[in-house]
Amino acid sequence: MGAGHAHRLYRHGHSPVHALPPHTKLTAVFAFVVVVVSTPREAVWAFALYAALLGTVAYAARVPAGFLLKRLLIEIPFVAFAVLMPFVAQGERVEVLGLSLSVNGLWGAWNVLAKGTLGVAASVLLASTTELRELLLGLQRLKLPPLLVQIASFMIRYGDVITDEMRRMRIARESRGFEAKGVRHWGVLAQSAGALFIRSYERGERVHLAMVSRGYAGSMPVIDEVTASRAQWSYALALPVTALVVCVLGWTL
Amino acid sequence: MHVPDGFINAPVSAAAGAVAAGAVAVSLRGARRELDERTAPLAGLVAAFIFAVQMLNFPVAAGTSGHLLGGALAAILVGPYTGVLCVSVVLLMQGILFADGGLTALGVNITNMAVVTTVVAYAVFRGLVKVLPRKRRSVTVSAFVAALLSVPAAALAFTLFYAVGGTTDVPIGQVLTAMVGVHVLIGIGEAAITALTVGAVIAVRPDLVHGARGLTAPLKLRVNGELVDAPAAEPVAAPATARSPRKILLAGLATSLLLAGVVSFYASASPDGLEKVAADKGIDAKAEEHAAADSPLADYGVEGITNGRLSGGLAGVIGVGVTVVAGTGVFWAVRRRRSGEPPSATSVPDVRENV
Numbered sequence: 001m002g003a004g005h006a007h008r009l010y011r012h013g014h015s016p017v018h019a020l021p022p023h024t025k026l027t028a029v030f031a032f033v034v035v036v037v038s039t040p041r042e043a044v045w046a047f048a049l050y051a052a053l054l055g056t057v058a059y060a061a062r063v064p065a066g067f068l069l070k071r072l073l074i075e076i077p078f079v080a081f082a083v084l085m086p087f088v089a090q091g092e093r094v095e096v097l098g099l100s101l102s103v104n105g106l107w108g109a110w111n112v113l114a115k116g117t118l119g120v121a122a123s124v125l126l127a128s129t130t131e132l133r134e135l136l137l138g139l140q141r142l143k144l145p146p147l148l149v150q151i152a153s154f155m156i157r158y159g160d161v162i163t164d165e166m167r168r169m170r171i172a173r174e175s176r177g178f179e180a181k182g183v184r185h186w187g188v189l190a191q192s193a194g195a196l197f198i199r200s201y202e203r204g205e206r207v208h209l210a211m212v213s214r215g216y217a218g219s220m221p222v223i224d225e226v227t228a229s230r231a232q233w234s235y236a237l238a239l240p241v242t243a244l245v246v247c248v249l250g251w252t253l
Numbered sequence: 254m255h256v257p258d259g260f261i262n263a264p265v266s267a268a269a270g271a272v273a274a275g276a277v278a279v280s281l282r283g284a285r286r287e288l289d290e291r292t293a294p295l296a297g298l299v300a301a302f303i304f305a306v307q308m309l310n311f312p313v314a315a316g317t318s319g320h321l322l323g324g325a326l327a328a329i330l331v332g333p334y335t336g337v338l339c340v341s342v343v344l345l346m347q348g349i350l351f352a353d354g355g356l357t358a359l360g361v362n363i364t365n366m367a368v369v370t371t372v373v374a375y376a377v378f379r380g381l382v383k384v385l386p387r388k389r390r391s392v393t394v395s396a397f398v399a400a401l402l403s404v405p406a407a408a409l410a411f412t413l414f415y416a417v418g419g420t421t422d423v424p425i426g427q428v429l430t431a432m433v434g435v436h437v438l439i440g441i442g443e444a445a446i447t448a449l450t451v452g453a454v455i456a457v458r459p460d461l462v463h464g465a466r467g468l469t470a471p472l473k474l475r476v477n478g479e480l481v482d483a484p485a486a487e488p489v490a491a492p493a494t495a496r497s498p499r500k501i502l503l504a505g506l507a508t509s510l511l512l513a514g515v516v517s518f519y520a521s522a523s524p525d526g527l528e529k530v531a532a533d534k535g536i537d538a539k540a541e542e543h544a545a546a547d548s549p550l551a552d553y554g555v556e557g558i559t560n561g562r563l564s565g566g567l568a569g570v571i572g573v574g575v576t577v578v579a580g581t582g583v584f585w586a587v588r589r590r591r592s593g594e595p596p597s598a599t600s601v602p603d604v605r606e607n608v
Contacts, residue, residue, distance in 0.1 A: 009350055026349075033356045038263045041420075074352055078257050088423055111420050115259020116355065123352035135349060147281055147293060152342050154297020155304060162298070162305040180312045183445075190446050193306050193321070194453025197299075197330060201461055204298030208291045218290045 011128040016235070017061035018129050021228040022138025024236035029126045031240035033119045035247045041111040043250030047118065053242055054121050061129045071124040075116055082109040082116075132156050137226050150220055154207075162200055169196065255347070256362055256411070258355030265418025270360030276368045277341050283334030287463070292335075299331050300339040304346075311446055322439075324370030324407070325378075325400035326447045330454065332463040333375040340367035361414050369410040374403035378464050392465045393452045400447035404440035408432040 086105035327336035378399035385391035
């Protein structure tokens with residue numbers, strides 16, 4: 001609780017990208033990813049241009065390259081899958097360094113790698129320039145069902161509390177000499193999980209009672225409605241629109 | 254199983270998004286029935302719990318470890334609607350915040366991991382709980398089987414999406430074998446942990462286990478060293494009417510599982526359900542290629558005899574599970590519409606109890 005109020009995924013800053021209203025950023029990122037996914041995989045240069053576009057955004061947001069690259073590591077499992085693809089796919093084969101690889105598989109691997117990486121990079125840029133609370137407000141503004149937004153906000157708010165509770169249980173286990181080594185210890189861990197569920201559920205009941213006693217009747221008051229000017233919208237949508245031009249070029253050329 | 258962007262093509266992703274949105278909308282209404290106005294805080298806290306428990310590592314052997322996926326656990330503990338909602342919210346937040354799973358693939362991810370796992374797990378769980386004797390142990394056993402089937406069912410759903418809209422040329426027979434094979438292994442771990450966790454919760458707060466409501470054992474008193482039934486304060490509703498359908502249900506389920514699991518060992522050369530679906534839906538050129546060149550179950554038939562038998566039978570068993578779930582879902586929907594005609598407040602809990 002002594003730490004800052006921002007989440008560790010968020011990178012504090014005052015860049016123009018940080019200042020954009022959250023729903024414009026969400027729309028822009030989503031549209032950008034849709035455009036990227038619908039680009040033909042043979043247009044290799046188009047993906048280079050997309051990467052350059054994201055690089056420009058990262059530069060404008062003053063997000064360092066190292067930070068971005070570190071967060072990209074999350075897609076490693078699928079990189080492994082993509083590497084396997086040229087070996088198992090069908091179709092005509094080509095000799096590369098003495099290995100027989102499928103041409104289709106190579107294209108498929110490239111397709112997943114390029115589009116997946118661009119998608120992850122776009123989401124990472126969004127998460128590192130937008131505060132959690134703002135993201136939720138943006139989702140609400142984008143007409144996500146209010147109940148869903150409330151559930152998400154409770155999850156975000158109490159996620160750290162529950163995780164900390166789990167950490168304290170682990171410390172308690174370890175300070176009593178417990179060390180999970182294999183399947184034999186699943187029972188103990190599962191009991192911890194069960195206890196964690198009961199604590200979470202009961203905490204939820206208490207939170208609800210506390211809210212009711214403060215006048216909650218099923219919906220949260222919206223205090224800070226986010227709005228966006230036309231200039232802000234056009235600024236945010238510059239990214240997907242440029243990407244769309246590249247995509248159309250990719251289909252025609 | 255978080256699918257990244259670009260793995261499934263745009264039209265199928267959009268269709269999956271529509272399916273997921275519909276499922277979430279239905280769950281929002283259902284969750285309000287399960288939890289009324291407590292929905293937001295309780296579902297939020299349960300989502301936080303699932304999020305946290307996914308970080309709890311269960312060591313398997315020397316250095317490797319796995320973690321819980323949580324769909325089956327959520328369904329059994331808080332009910333199917335709230336379960337779908339919680340897992341969907343977790344996936345949404347993982348996609349937006351942690352870039353885990355692509356934004357365009359969100360529909361595919363929610364359909365696979367939130368809807369299919371939860372619904373399959375809950376249907377299997379309820380079916381087994383109804384069929385097995387009313388004991389605490391049978392709840393744990395049902396939880397085990399439900400979680401065990403839910404994970405490969407999600408893998409199967411993923412393979413279906415892949416067959417219709419996959420962007421690569423890996424033959425779908427191989428994808429099916431790999432996905433279902435790996436996820437059966439994952440499912441065993443998931444099943445053990447889910448069953449143990451449900452057991453732990455049921456030992457402390459049996460009232461919190463949504464799937465085991467109405468299974469409270471009659472109160473017994475120890476009088477002079479002998480267990481005597483406590484005088485019933487209220488007449489216990491005897492499940493006499495439920496007896497005969499239960500038997501039929503059990504027999505039917507056992508027969509179809511037997512047929513699917515054993516008989517399909519020997520009948521796998523002829524085209525089957527999944528291949529049919531792939532061929533029917535594969536209107537676009539790429540999928541047509543798949544369907545013609547490498548039909549999944551024919552694949553089993555060719556190389557099947559040696560090593561494909563197990564996977565063929567397994568696919569059959571899972572297929573029965575999915576079919577039972579789909580059929581029951583349609584049945585419920587129809588019955589609810591029929592019985593929903595008189596809009597009275599009392600009819601709603603009535604229907605729910607029957608379900």
